[in-house]
Amino acid sequence: MEYEAVIGLEVHAQLLTESKIFCGCSAAFGAAYNTHTCPVCTGMPGSLPVLNRKAVEFAIKLALATDSHVAPFSLFARKNYFYPDLPKGYQISQYELPLATNGSVEIPIPRTDGGKKRVGITRIHMEEDAGKLFHDEAKPFSYVDLNRTGVPLLEIVSEPDIRTPQEAADYLRVTRTILQYLGICDGNMEEGSFRCDANVSIRPTGSETFGTRTEVKNMNSFRHVERALAYEIERQKKVLDGGGAVVQETRLWDPQQGITEAMRGKEEAHDYRYFPDPDLVPLAIDPQWIEEIRKGLPELPLQRKERFTKEYQIPEYDAGVITTSKALADYYEECVRFFPEPKQVANWIMGDLLRLLKEDEKEVEASPLPPQHLAEMLGLMKDGIISGKIAKTVFEEMYKTGKGATEIVKEQGLVQITDEDALTKTVEEVLQNYQNEVAAYKSGKDKLFGFFVGQVMKATQGKANPQLVNEILKKHLH
Ligand SMILES: [Zn+2]
Numbered sequence: 001m002e003y004e005a006v007i008g009l010e011v012h013a014q015l016l017t018e019s020k021i022f023c024g025c026s027a028a029f030g031a032a033y034n035t036h037t038c039p040v041c042t043g044m045p046g047s048l049p050v051l052n053r054k055a056v057e058f059a060i061k062l063a064l065a066t067d068s069h070v071a072p073f074s075l076f077a078r079k080n081y082f083y084p085d086l087p088k089g090y091q092i093s094q095y096e097l098p099l100a101t102n103g104s105v106e107i108p109i110p111r112t113d114g115g116k117k118r119v120g121i122t123r124i125h126m127e128e129d130a131g132k133l134f135h136d137e138a139k140p141f142s143y144v145d146l147n148r149t150g151v152p153l154l155e156i157v158s159e160p161d162i163r164t165p166q167e168a169a170d171y172l173r174v175t176r177t178i179l180q181y182l183g184i185c186d187g188n189m190e191e192g193s194f195r196c197d198a199n200v201s202i203r204p205t206g207s208e209t210f211g212t213r214t215e216v217k218n219m220n221s222f223r224h225v226e227r228a229l230a231y232e233i234e235r236q237k238k239v240l241d242g243g244g245a246v247v248q249e250t251r252l253w254d255p256q257q258g259i260t261e262a263m264r265g266k267e268e269a270h271d272y273r274y275f276p277d278p279d280l281v282p283l284a285i286d287p288q289w290i291e292e293i294r295k296g297l298p299e300l301p302l303q304r305k306e307r308f309t310k311e312y313q314i315p316e317y318d319a320g321v322i323t324t325s326k327a328l329a330d331y332y333e334e335c336v337r338f339f340p341e342p343k344q345v346a347n348w349i350m351g352d353l354l355r356l357l358k359e360d361e362k363e364v365e366a367s368p369l370p371p372q373h374l375a376e377m378l379g380l381m382k383d384g385i386i387s388g389k390i391a392k393t394v395f396e397e398m399y400k401t402g403k404g405a406t407e408i409v410k411e412q413g414l415v416q417i418t419d420e421d422a423l424t425k426t427v428e429e430v431l432q433n434y435q436n437e438v439a440a441y442k443s444g445k446d447k448l449f450g451f452f453v454g455q456v457m458k459a460t461q462g463k464a465n466p467q468l469v470n471e472i473l474k475k476h477l478h
Contacts, residue, residue, distance in 0.1 A: 001130070001204055001240070001241065002157060002205040003202040003203065003204060003205060003233075003236075003237055004163055004202065004203060004204075004205045004206065004241070005161075005163055005164065005165075005200060005201070005202050005229070005233045006160045006163070006200070006201050006202070006203060006210055006211070006213075007160065007162035007163065007164075007165075007167070007168050007198055007199065007200050007229060008157070008158050008159060008160035008161075008162065008197065008198070008199040009158045009162065009168060009171060009172065009196055009197070009198050009199075010079050010155060010156070010157050010158075010180035010197045010198075010199070011154075011155070011156040011157075011172065011175055011194065011195070011196050011463065012129075012153050012154070012155055012156075012194075012195040012196075013062075013153065013154045013156065013175075013179050013184075013185040013187075013193070013194055014027075014053055014129065014151055014152070014153055014185060014193035014194070015027075015059075015151075015152040015153065015154060015184055015185060015193070016058070016184055016186060017052055017054045017055050017056045017058065017152055018054070018148070019052060019054075019126050020036075020041055020052065020128070020150035020151055020152065020153035020184075021040050021049075021052050021055050021092075021127075021150055021151070022040055022041070022049030022050060022051060022052065022092065022128065022150055022280075023040035023041050023049065023050070023150060024038070025037060025038050025040075025041055025150065026154065027150075027151045029191055029193070031147055032372075033143070033145040033147065034144075034145055034146050034147065035147065036146075036147040037146045037147065037149070040150070041128075041146065041149045041150035042087050042146055042149065043086075043087035043088030043089070048279050049277075049279055049280055051076075051280060051283065052152060055100075055126060055152040056126070056283065056285070057293060057323050058152075058154070058182070058184040059099050059100070059124065059126050060099070060100075060285070060289075060290060060293050061182045061184055061297065062100075062124060062154060062156070062178070062179065062182060062184060062291055063099065063100035063103065063124055064290070064293060064294050064297060065178050065181075065182055065297060065300055066100075066103035066104060066105055066121050066124070066156075066178065067103050067104055068100035068101060068102055068103030068121060068124055069100060069101050069102045069103070070099065070100050070285060070290055071097060071098065071099055071100065071101065071285075072284065072285055072287065072417060073097065073282055073283070073284075074094055074097045074098060074125075074282070074283045075094060075095070075096060075097040075127075075276050075282050075283070075284075076092050076093070076094055076098045076276070076277045076280045076407070077092070077093060077094065077095040077274045077275060077276050077277060077284070078090040078091070078092060078093075078274065078275055078276075078277050079091045079093045079095065079127075079272045079274055079401065080273045080274075083130065083141070083270055083409045084133060084144055085130045085131035085132060085144055085146075085149070086130045086131065086149070087131075087132050087146065087149070088211060090131060091127060091128060092127065092128050092277055092280070093125065093126075093127035093128070093155075093305040094125035094126055094127060095125075095274045096274070097282075098123040098125035099124060099125055099126055099283070100123065100124040100125075101122065101123045101124075102120075102121070102122075103120070103121035103124065104118050104119060104120050104121055105118075105119055105121065105171065105174050105175060105178065106118055106119075106174070106302065107119055107167060107170040107171050107174050108170060108320060110166065110170075111132075113219050116297065117161075117167070118161070119158055119159065119161045119162060119167075119171050120159030120161050121156060121157065121158055121159065121305060122157045122158065123156075123157050123161050124154055124155070124156050124157075125154070125155050126152065126153070126154060126155075127149050127152075127154075127155055128149070128150045128151065128152065128153065129149065129150065129151040129152075129153050130148065130149060130150050131144050131145055131146040131147070131149040132144070132147075132148050133145075133356075149254070154185075158171065158284050160199065160210070165226040165227075165230045165233070166226060166227070168198065168225055168226065168229055169222045169225050169226045170195055171322060172222060172225060172327075172471045173222060174301070176194055177277075177301045177323075177324055177325065177326065178300060178301060179194070180325070180326045180327075181298060181299070181300050181301055181304075181326050182297070182298065182300075183298070188219050189221050189222070190220060190221070192220070195220070195223060196214070196219060197215055197216065197217045197219075197298065198216045198219070198225070198228070198229060198232075199213045199214075199215055200213055200214055200215075200229060200232050200233065200236070201213035201214070201218075201236070201246070202233060202236045202237060202240070202246075210459075211236070211240075211246060212245065212246040212247070212248050213246075213248060214232065214236070214246065214248065214249055214250070214251050214258075214259055214260075215249070215250045215251065216228050216229065216232050216251050216252075216253055217251070217252055217253065217263070218252045218253045218254075219248060219253050224253060224255055227253075227255075227258060228253035228260060231253075231258065231259060231260055231308075232251065232260050235259075235260065247262075247305060249262050249263070250262075250263045251263060291325075301323050301324070301326075304323045304329055305320055305379065306319075306400075308322065308323060308329075308332075312336065312342035312343075313342065313343070314342050314343055314346050318343075318346040318350060321350050321354075322346060322349065322350070325363070325364060325429055327363065327365045328349070328364045328366045331349065331364050331367070331371050332345060332346065332349055334371035334372075335349070335372075335374050335375050336374030337375075338371065338372055338376075339374075339375035339379060340377045341378070341382075344378060345374070345375075345378065347375075348374060348395070350376070350402060352392070352395050352396075353367065353374070353399075354371065356369075356396070356399050364400075367394075367399075368399055368400075368401075368402045369398050369399045369402070372394075372404075373403075373404050373405055374398075376404055377391060377394055377398065377405035378391075378404040379405075380405055380406065380409060384416060384418060384465065385409065385415055385416055386405075386409055386414055386415065386416050386466060387416050387462065387463065387464070387466060389457070389462045389463055389466075390409075390414050390416065390463060393414065393462075394408050394409060394414060397412070411448075414463060415463070416463055416464070416465050417460055417463050417464045418465045418468060420468065420472070423456070423460075423464055423465070423469060423472055424472050425469055426456055426459050426460060426464070427452075427456055427469070427472045427473055427476055428476070429459070430452060430455045430456050430459060431452070431476060431477075433455075433476035434451075434452070434455065437451060437452070437475070441477060442477070449473065449477070451478075452473050453466070453469055453470065453473065456469045457469070
């Protein structure tokens, strides 16, 4: 039996507001435990929440950037449950009437030239985050840090439009990029400011009805999302092919073992007894405010990609790769400003820079090689001071040491040899050393020409100007 997967994603994005969603405490990450707390976010009786206007503004920004409908009227509800990281005994969240509905984002279709697929967004709602528990393995203790309690979150729920693990990762990348371009979430998956749960089911290919789904949690990188979903889809196939039935349950991804496991201990089928929070008035949004926010929206990834293809005349593929991250697109533009040959800059960034960053598991923000240095190196290449081959060495050296191109070229004596007399001498030596090959070449083995070029380059440690070597060799071999 052939199956197709049906995947829907729930993203939690932590907003970059200065203060929490219902109190004035700092929402910053990484402070000493329980220092960003007050009676409101620790749930002291009689304290009253007050909605953070900035958090609403950020939510509206995302709604507009994803073509969602902003509800003129939405409600905050209490989601009741007990857990030690939630001192109030309920989480304030939007439930029946969310802030925004019916949006979408476009993801690239792999191996097509600019093909796009629309993934629907069911809803975007605002809620508060819970605290964090730390379990001491050695002692029978757990600790709770309430700094995160009340930090504003957006929950972004997609339609079940996703069919493959790769599409899921693409959807997450696009969503994260939009959040970053809007400047409302840093998108850091490791620190948990961008988290994702997935609903996964499979059905016979061509069928319209949904299969029983499982919820997969604990995936904290794009790679883990892809691996976890691929595993879960295979697992469900085996269950069905073996004559069994998929059980609706929450499963945790275990990155060490590379498997998903049914979650134990926590109740399934919660009844949260949602009801409107009596301490908060309904959220009524002035349409004029929405229009003001719309006018102030920054350039978004797709618009920037289009601008790059027009303004810099680079292929759509290149523009797509470079604009996937705001920081990378900024890096690119900075570099082009110093060295206005856009396609060449794109090639070096997409090739060498991204490769080295990937090897180091670094983001471009942490690149030890600033855009000015890349531009400087390209300038040296253009002026014929270094060859393309040496440029590769210089690039790696710049990346390793953080030094500029000119400095490295000087230090290591990498200046290209364009002195015809010096190169002629080297050519003559090479031909002297390979007399048999020279004879073979003269009797018709044309292919040996490349061999001679290679030997001259080797003798000069790659510093010879290749064009000049070609010319001199031709003269000597005729
Ligand atoms: Zn507080």
